[in-house]
Amino acid sequence: EAQVTQNPRYLITVTGKKLTVTCSQNMNHEYMSWYRQDPGLGLRQIYYSMNVEVTDKGDVPEGYKVSRKEKRNFPLILESPSPNQTSLYFCASSFWWTEDNEKLFFGSGTQLSVL
Amino acid sequence: GEDVEQSLFLSVREGDSSVINCTYTDSSSTYLYWYKQEPGAGLQLLTYIFSNMDMKQDQRLTVLLNKKDKHLSLRIADTQTGDSAIYFCAVKGAGNNRKLIWGLGTSLAVNP
Numbered sequence: 001e002a003q004v005t006q007n008p009r010y011l012i013t014v015t016g017k018k019l020t021v022t023c024s025q026n027m028n029h030e031y032m033s034w035y036r037q038d039p040g041l042g043l044r045q046i047y048y049s050m051n052v053e054v055t056d057k058g059d060v061p062e063g064y065k066v067s068r069k070e071k072r073n074f075p076l077i078l079e080s081p082s083p084n085q086t087s088l089y090f091c092a093s094s095f096w097w098t099e100d101n102e103k104l105f106f107g108s109g110t111q112l113s114v115l
Numbered sequence: 116g117e118d119v120e121q122s123l124f125l126s127v128r129e130g131d132s133s134v135i136n137c138t139y140t141d142s143s144s145t146y147l148y149w150y151k152q153e154p155g156a157g158l159q160l161l162t163y164i165f166s167n168m169d170m171k172q173d174q175r176l177t178v179l180l181n182k183k184d185k186h187l188s189l190r191i192a193d194t195q196t197g198d199s200a201i202y203f204c205a206v207k208g209a210g211n212n213r214k215l216i217w218g219l220g221t222s223l224a225v226n227p
Contacts, residue, residue, distance in 0.1 A: 004157070042219040043158075043203070058214070090157055102146050102207070104215075106157030 002027045006091050006107035013081055014115050021076045021110050023091030029105070030096035032074040033058070034066065036087040037109075043090070049074055050096060081114040088112075117141040121204050121218035128226050133191040135221045137204030140185065146207040147180060149189045152220070153200045161189070161202075191223075199225045 004025045013019055025032065033048040035058075045058030049068040063085055065077040074093075078085060091107040119139045127133045139147070145166050150158040164171045164178045164187075171178045177190040187206075191198055204218040 040219070043217040045214060048214075092158075102148075102163055103160050104150075104158075106159065108155075108157045 002105070004091055004093055004105050004107040006089075006110050008110060009108065010111050012113045012115065015082055016080050019078050019081060019112075021078075021089060021091075021112070023074045023076065023107060024072050025074075025091075025093040025105065026072065027093065027095075027105065028071065029093035030071070032068065032091065032093045033104075034064070034074070034076050035090045035092065036060065037090060038087050046076070046089075081112075083114050086112060086114045117206070117208065117216045119204055119206050119216050119218040121202075121221045123219065124222050124224070126224045126226060127194050129194060129196055131194055133189075133194045133198070133223055133225075135189045135191075135202050135204075135223065137187040137189075137218055138185055139187065139204070139206045139216070141206055141208050141216065142182075142185065143208055144206045147178075147187050148203075148205040148207070148215070149176075149178065149187075150203040150205060151200045152203065158203060194223075194225050196225045196227060199223055 007022045030051045034046040035043045037043050044060045046064050047066040049055045055066050089110045092104045094104045121137045148163040149161045151161045152158045162173050164180050175192040179188045201220040201222050203220045205215040
């Protein structure tokens with residue numbers, strides 16, 4: 001089954017404790033992206049990647065890191081989480097230069113709480 | 116910056132038609148999308164329309180695009196309780212980073 005898998009679904013942590021949210025897709029997509037969703041602010045892009053070893057900042061990259069060492073994986077790293085990073089996070093992926101490149105596939109989300 | 120606006124809530128009766136509206140500011144928008152988010156789930160693409168089209172129909176869904184007024188609408192015919200969800204309008208500009216400008220979402224409640 002074609003899917004984007006994020007883990008974990010729920011995470012409670014404390015300020016300053018490094019964490020990684022994993023994202024994996026099985027559709028051979030070139031493009032991957034991370035979003036955060038907050039009430040009243042909608043979806044905001046954190047980072048995106050157009051292919052292996054190619055990443056770029058989105059609208060709200062501060063406090064986050066990403067890497068794209070393999071095509072299927074795009075982990076989101078919070079080196080020193082703070083309470084203002086409490087949010088619902090989504091990973092998404094799509095093809096790049098095909099007719100299907102307009103369809104973003106989303107993971108089920110990771111609800112992060114930073115105390 | 117570019118903006119996409121939607122009304123936040125819509126309530127309809129089961130069997131009625133729902134119309135969700137969206138306005139946007141980027142006149143260079145190429146693709147315009149409707150995504151659906153069910154409770155506890157990620158977003159899924161419902162439909163999209165290319166900017167050179169006025170209308171697109173897909174089963175119970177009809178998308179209308181008025182480029183002059185920068186207005187996009189999604190009509191759901193014969194709305195069912197399973198259509199209760201948040202509907203996001205998103206607009207893709209002319210750039211190449213696949214960046215979408217998202218509306219805040221319209222929460223659709225379908226009453227039996």
